[in-house]
Amino acid sequence: MGIEKYTVKELSEKLQNKEISSVEVTRAFLDRIKKYDPIINSYITVCEERALEAAEEADRRIAEGERGGLLGIPVGIKDNICTEGITTTCASKMLYNFVPPYDATVIKKLKAAGAVIVGKLNMDEFAMGSSTETSYFKKTKNPYDTSLVPGGSSGGSAAAVSANLAAFTLGSDTGGSIRQPAAFCGSVGLKPTYGLVSRFGLIAFASSLDQIGPLTKTVEDCALVLKYIAGHDKLDSTSVNIPIPDYTSALGGDIAGMRIGVPREYLEDGIQPEIKKAVLDAVKIYESLGAACEECSLPLTKYALYAYYIISSAEASSNLARYDGVKYGFRAENYKGLNDMYLETRSQGFGEEVKRRIMLGTFALSSGYYDAYYKKAQQVRTLIRKDFSNSFAKFDALLTPTTPTTAFRFGEKADPISMYMGDVCTVAVNIAGLPAISMPAGLDSAKRPIGIQLIADSFNEEKLLSLAYAYEKTTGYENLRPDLKEGA
Amino acid sequence: MAYETVIGLEIHAELSTKSKIYCNCSTEFGAEPNTQTCPVCTGMPGVLPVLNKQVVDFAIMAGLAMNCQITRFGKQDRKNYFYPDLPKAYQTSQYDLPICQNGYLEIESNGTTKRIGITRIHIEEDAGKLVHDDFRGVSFVDFNRCGVPLIEIVTEPDLRSAEEAKAFLEKVKAILEYTGVSDCKMQEGSLRCDINLSVRPFGQKEFGIRTEMKNINSFSAVVRAIEHESQRQIELLSEGKEVVQATRRWDDSKGRSVELRSKEEAHDYRYFPEPDLVPIVISDEWIERIKNSLPELPDAKRKRYISELGLPEYDAAFITASKGMADYFEKVVECGAPPKIASNWIMGDITKLMNEKELESIPFAPEYLAKTISLIEKGLISTTAAKKIVAALFEEEKDPEIIAKEKKLIQVSDESALLPIVKQILDENPKAVEEIRAGKDKAMGFLMGQAMRATKGSANPQVISKLIKDLLSV
Structure with missing residues (x-):
C-alpha cells in the first residue's frame, strides 16, 4: 500500500512540502480504485480525466505558493450531491442519466479549496436505506468483510474511506446515513448541526433532516474538512449565518472538567453487548482524562424512530414527486396519455423501498390523517428537542452507541421494520437538528467494526470534535484498517 | 320562486417584481420559451428556494390597502399535485397562515355602499405554461412563467350579482395598480379569477350547493360566467333537480361551462409546511415602512377630486377607476388645464378613441392634451378643431400647435x-x-x-x- 493510506492532514503536508504532487496522489487513488473497487463497488462513477485535470490545476496552485488543507486532495462524493457535468444518480434508475447543470454549494467550496473529485459514490436509492442494498446499480461491500453490508445510506462513502479509495468523502445524513456506515466500516463520520452546511445541490430526501457531512479516517481530518464545507449560503434559506471557527485548532485541548451524559435508553435491550461494553469502556477513558461522566435519561428516545419515519417519508413523498418523466431522468417507454406516463415512469423508475416510503409519506399527509400522523410526529419532534436541550443544560455531550449491532450480512434484514429498527440510535439527532459524530471503537469478536457516537448541542461542533479527538488519540482505534484482497 | 345568487371570488394577481419569487430569473412577459429559467424554477434535483422579500412587501401593501390584518408569524406550505407545468410537482403557497386576513373593500351597489369581506390574501408561485401542438399530437412546456409571484385574494361569499362582482374586481384592479403591486394586464394573464357560486331561494339562510369556475381572465367573461352559471343553477333547482358540487371550466367563446371534476374527484393537495423555507416573521417596523410607502388610494383620490378639484361625483369615479387615467388627468391639470374640461376630454373623445383602438393607455403625453385645451382657451382653435387634433394625436404624437398649423386649424382672432x-x-x-x-x-x-x-x-x-x-x- 502506498500514499493512499495517509490521512488528509498527512497528504496535505506532503503536497505542500512538494514531496509528492497532486497528480501522483490522484493517480495512486485512481489506480487503487481500479484494483480494489471491483470488489468493494463503492463508486458509481469514476471521473479519471476530470480528476487528473483538477490535480494538475492543484499542482499549479501549489507551485504558485498557495496553501490549503484540501488543496490537491482526492475526494469521493456521495451520488446525491450535484456535480456539474458529472452524472448524479441518487443510485436510482430514475436519475440513471441525470447530469446536473450546476454544482452543489459544497462542491463549489471543495473546488475552490482545490480538492480533486475522483468520483461519485454508491448509496441506498435516494438515501433510503441502511445497507446500500437498495442501490439500483450495485451492492457495495464492507471492506472488513465482503459478505457484510457497508451500512447506509452513505455506504459507498464509508467503504471508500475505509478501503483507502478516497482520502476523504462526503456523505449525507438524514437519520444516521453518515454515522451508521461510518460505524460499520470503521470510519469517522460527522453529521453537522442542521443549517451548518449548505444543502443547496443535495438531492433532497427529507428537507428538514438532511445534512451533508464528512467521512474520514480520523477526527482531525473530519475537523479539517468541516472547516471547508461549513458556512452560510444565501442559496439555502435554512443555512445559518454564524462565524465558522478553525475546528482543528480546538483539537488536543484539555477535556478535564467536561461533562458527558450517558443516556440509559441507548444501552437497553437490543444493543449488542460488545457495543455496550465499548461505550462503557469509553466512559472509563473519558473519566481517566478528567471528564465527568454520568448516567442520564432521554425518556422520549423511544418515540424518535416513529416520528422520524413519518416526517422523513412525508417530506420524501413531496420531494420525490418531481421525478415524473417530464423533464429529466428516466421516462417509461410505453404509455397511454399523461397519467399513464406518470404511473409507468414512477412504477418502473423507483425501487421498492423508495415506493414504500412515498406511499407511507403520502398516506401520512392525506386529508383526514394529517393530524394523527404528520402533526403528531411534529409535536413529538418538539418534545424530543426539549428532551435534548434539558440534557445539554447539564452536559457538554452525550455518549451512545452509533448502532445497536455491528454490520450485518447481505439480505439479512429483508424485513423493512427490522432494517428501520437499526436506526434507533441515530434518528433522534436528526429530529433535533443536533451535531453528532461516530468514531471507531475497535472490533467485535467477529472482527466487525464498532462505532460509538457523541452528540452535542447545536453548533457545538468544536466541543464534539475535541472530545472525539481525545478518545481517538487515547485509543488509537483510527489506525485499524481492513485487509483488502485484489479484485477480479 | 325567486332566487338569490351568492358569489365568492378568488383573484390571482401576478406581482410586479423584477425577479421570480424563489430565484433571480426575470419575470418579464413575452420572452422566448424557457429563456427565463434556471435550475431553481425548473425544479432540478437538489435546488432550494429563497424567498424574494419584495413579494412579502407587495402582499403586505395589498393587505393594508384592503383593510386586512397582517399575520406576524406566517409560513409557506407545499400544495402537492402532478401536472407537467409544475416542475416540482408541488406549488409553494400558503395554507393556514396567509400574510393578510380579515379585510374588506367597499363597492357601490344600487346607489348604496356595500362592504365585501376579504377572507385572506396569500402569496404563491405561478406555474409554467403548456403549449399543445394538436397537429403533431405533442405538448411542450414553457417554464418562463414558473415561479412568477402571485397573490391570491379570497373574498367572503358577500357578492350577490355579476354587477357587484364586476364592481369589486374593478376596485381590486384599481388598488393593485395604484399601489404598483400588479400591472393587472389581463390579456397577459396577470389578473385571473375563480368564481364560487351558489343560488338559494330569497330569505333562506343556508347557502346552496356551490360550483367553482376556474381561471377566468376578463371582467366581461366574469359577468357572462356568473350570469350563465346562476341561470343554470336556478333552472336545475326550479326543475326540482340538484346542483352538483364540482369544479367547472367556463368556455367564454361558447358561452357555457363544462364539469371538470366532481367533489369526489377533488384533489387532496396534502398541504404541509415547506421545510426548505423559514417562517415569515413580520415586525411592526416592516408594516410601518409599507404603510408609509402606500400611495393615495382610489377612494381617497376620488374624494379629493370632488372636494378640491370640483369634479362631479361621476367624473371623479370614472377617472380614478384606473391609475393610469388618474395619473394622466393629474398631469393635465398640473399643466394648467381646468379640471372639469380635462375630465370632459378624457371621458369623452379620448375614452371613445381608446375603446375603438383597443388601447389600455392614452398614447400621447398629458402635456399635449393640456396644450390642446389651452389653444381652445386662447381662442386659437375651435372645439371642432381640437377634436381633430386629439384624433391626430392618436395617430402621431407631436405638438398640437404644429398639428393645428399643418392642418390649418388655427383661427384668426386678430x-x-x-x-x-x-x-x-x-x-x-x-x-x-x-x-x-x-x-x-x-x-x-x-x-x-x-x-x-x-x-x-x-x-x-x-x-x-x-x-x-x-x-x-x-
Missing part, C-alpha cells in the same frame, strides 16, 4: 386683421345690414357665414360676431 374683411361684407350686403338693425337675428348668421367663407373658415367666429355687432352698434 380684430385689426379681420376688420377690413367684415367692413367689406357689410358694404356688399346692405339688405342684411338693414335686417339686423331691424332686429332680425337670422341675417346675423348669414353675415357670419359670408365672413367665414371669405376667411376660408380660419376666422374666430366669436371675433367676427363681435366686430359685426360693434360696427352696426347693435
Whole structure:
C-alpha cells in the first residue's frame, strides 16, 4: 500500500512540502480504485480525466505558493450531491442519466479549496436505506468483510474511506446515513448541526433532516474538512449565518472538567453487548482524562424512530414527486396519455423501498390523517428537542452507541421494520437538528467494526470534535484498517 | 320562486417584481420559451428556494390597502399535485397562515355602499405554461412563467350579482395598480379569477350547493360566467333537480361551462409546511415602512377630486377607476388645464378613441392634451378643431400647435386683421345690414357665414360676431 493510506492532514503536508504532487496522489487513488473497487463497488462513477485535470490545476496552485488543507486532495462524493457535468444518480434508475447543470454549494467550496473529485459514490436509492442494498446499480461491500453490508445510506462513502479509495468523502445524513456506515466500516463520520452546511445541490430526501457531512479516517481530518464545507449560503434559506471557527485548532485541548451524559435508553435491550461494553469502556477513558461522566435519561428516545419515519417519508413523498418523466431522468417507454406516463415512469423508475416510503409519506399527509400522523410526529419532534436541550443544560455531550449491532450480512434484514429498527440510535439527532459524530471503537469478536457516537448541542461542533479527538488519540482505534484482497 | 345568487371570488394577481419569487430569473412577459429559467424554477434535483422579500412587501401593501390584518408569524406550505407545468410537482403557497386576513373593500351597489369581506390574501408561485401542438399530437412546456409571484385574494361569499362582482374586481384592479403591486394586464394573464357560486331561494339562510369556475381572465367573461352559471343553477333547482358540487371550466367563446371534476374527484393537495423555507416573521417596523410607502388610494383620490378639484361625483369615479387615467388627468391639470374640461376630454373623445383602438393607455403625453385645451382657451382653435387634433394625436404624437398649423386649424382672432374683411361684407350686403338693425337675428348668421367663407373658415367666429355687432352698434 502506498500514499493512499495517509490521512488528509498527512497528504496535505506532503503536497505542500512538494514531496509528492497532486497528480501522483490522484493517480495512486485512481489506480487503487481500479484494483480494489471491483470488489468493494463503492463508486458509481469514476471521473479519471476530470480528476487528473483538477490535480494538475492543484499542482499549479501549489507551485504558485498557495496553501490549503484540501488543496490537491482526492475526494469521493456521495451520488446525491450535484456535480456539474458529472452524472448524479441518487443510485436510482430514475436519475440513471441525470447530469446536473450546476454544482452543489459544497462542491463549489471543495473546488475552490482545490480538492480533486475522483468520483461519485454508491448509496441506498435516494438515501433510503441502511445497507446500500437498495442501490439500483450495485451492492457495495464492507471492506472488513465482503459478505457484510457497508451500512447506509452513505455506504459507498464509508467503504471508500475505509478501503483507502478516497482520502476523504462526503456523505449525507438524514437519520444516521453518515454515522451508521461510518460505524460499520470503521470510519469517522460527522453529521453537522442542521443549517451548518449548505444543502443547496443535495438531492433532497427529507428537507428538514438532511445534512451533508464528512467521512474520514480520523477526527482531525473530519475537523479539517468541516472547516471547508461549513458556512452560510444565501442559496439555502435554512443555512445559518454564524462565524465558522478553525475546528482543528480546538483539537488536543484539555477535556478535564467536561461533562458527558450517558443516556440509559441507548444501552437497553437490543444493543449488542460488545457495543455496550465499548461505550462503557469509553466512559472509563473519558473519566481517566478528567471528564465527568454520568448516567442520564432521554425518556422520549423511544418515540424518535416513529416520528422520524413519518416526517422523513412525508417530506420524501413531496420531494420525490418531481421525478415524473417530464423533464429529466428516466421516462417509461410505453404509455397511454399523461397519467399513464406518470404511473409507468414512477412504477418502473423507483425501487421498492423508495415506493414504500412515498406511499407511507403520502398516506401520512392525506386529508383526514394529517393530524394523527404528520402533526403528531411534529409535536413529538418538539418534545424530543426539549428532551435534548434539558440534557445539554447539564452536559457538554452525550455518549451512545452509533448502532445497536455491528454490520450485518447481505439480505439479512429483508424485513423493512427490522432494517428501520437499526436506526434507533441515530434518528433522534436528526429530529433535533443536533451535531453528532461516530468514531471507531475497535472490533467485535467477529472482527466487525464498532462505532460509538457523541452528540452535542447545536453548533457545538468544536466541543464534539475535541472530545472525539481525545478518545481517538487515547485509543488509537483510527489506525485499524481492513485487509483488502485484489479484485477480479 | 325567486332566487338569490351568492358569489365568492378568488383573484390571482401576478406581482410586479423584477425577479421570480424563489430565484433571480426575470419575470418579464413575452420572452422566448424557457429563456427565463434556471435550475431553481425548473425544479432540478437538489435546488432550494429563497424567498424574494419584495413579494412579502407587495402582499403586505395589498393587505393594508384592503383593510386586512397582517399575520406576524406566517409560513409557506407545499400544495402537492402532478401536472407537467409544475416542475416540482408541488406549488409553494400558503395554507393556514396567509400574510393578510380579515379585510374588506367597499363597492357601490344600487346607489348604496356595500362592504365585501376579504377572507385572506396569500402569496404563491405561478406555474409554467403548456403549449399543445394538436397537429403533431405533442405538448411542450414553457417554464418562463414558473415561479412568477402571485397573490391570491379570497373574498367572503358577500357578492350577490355579476354587477357587484364586476364592481369589486374593478376596485381590486384599481388598488393593485395604484399601489404598483400588479400591472393587472389581463390579456397577459396577470389578473385571473375563480368564481364560487351558489343560488338559494330569497330569505333562506343556508347557502346552496356551490360550483367553482376556474381561471377566468376578463371582467366581461366574469359577468357572462356568473350570469350563465346562476341561470343554470336556478333552472336545475326550479326543475326540482340538484346542483352538483364540482369544479367547472367556463368556455367564454361558447358561452357555457363544462364539469371538470366532481367533489369526489377533488384533489387532496396534502398541504404541509415547506421545510426548505423559514417562517415569515413580520415586525411592526416592516408594516410601518409599507404603510408609509402606500400611495393615495382610489377612494381617497376620488374624494379629493370632488372636494378640491370640483369634479362631479361621476367624473371623479370614472377617472380614478384606473391609475393610469388618474395619473394622466393629474398631469393635465398640473399643466394648467381646468379640471372639469380635462375630465370632459378624457371621458369623452379620448375614452371613445381608446375603446375603438383597443388601447389600455392614452398614447400621447398629458402635456399635449393640456396644450390642446389651452389653444381652445386662447381662442386659437375651435372645439371642432381640437377634436381633430386629439384624433391626430392618436395617430402621431407631436405638438398640437404644429398639428393645428399643418392642418390649418388655427383661427384668426386678430380684430385689426379681420376688420377690413367684415367692413367689406357689410358694404356688399346692405339688405342684411338693414335686417339686423331691424332686429332680425337670422341675417346675423348669414353675415357670419359670408365672413367665414371669405376667411376660408380660419376666422374666430366669436371675433367676427363681435366686430359685426360693434360696427352696426347693435
